[in-house]
Amino acid sequence: MSWTDPRSRLRGELARYTARSWRVPLGRGVVTLLVGVALLLAPLTSLAAVVTVLGVGVLADGVVSVVQGVLARGQWGSSWRLVRGVAGVLAGLFLVWQPSITANSFMVLTGAAALVTGMVMLAVSVQTRALAPGTWSGGVVAGVLLALLGVLLMLFPTAALLLVTVVVGIGSLVAGAALIAHGWRLRRAWRELDRAA
Known part of the structure; x- marks a missing residue:
């Protein structure tokens, strides 16, 4: 490769970059795709596993604190x-031992927050x-819908979790396929650049 040929030099740099980098999105894509498959095949079990892993992290952080x-x-x-450490240990233990209750509680709390926010928007x-005769009806509609969503989340937390998990699973499948x-x-571009260099 000649120092006087900037195109050839650029091609060589691109070839080296793509040779190092094509495996990263491919690996991430495979992992993301597998997560999506797991979430769709066993949504509530997968969600419990995610909460358990989160609990282990919170527990470890609490022990360190x-x-x-001391x-x-x-x-x-x-x-x-x-x-803070004792609180982290207790929260981590609860997340590890009761992942489904924790997930359901999170949905109930989310529903309560949505209900309160919707009622405030409505009021x-x-x-x-x-003050704003042309726009106040939009705020009323948004407040009512948000309050209704909150009530539904509070009444049916497991169904809401299932729906969220399925949506995340589908998103993971799409994202994983795109990354792969x-x-x-990138791999094809690397091979073409390598042949041309």
């Missing part, structure tokens, strides 16, 4: 680390209708 709090005994902030829209296709395109 407890150890740091080692820093007498220093400023050590008692807060200890309290604000009704109160400001004199991108990895194969």
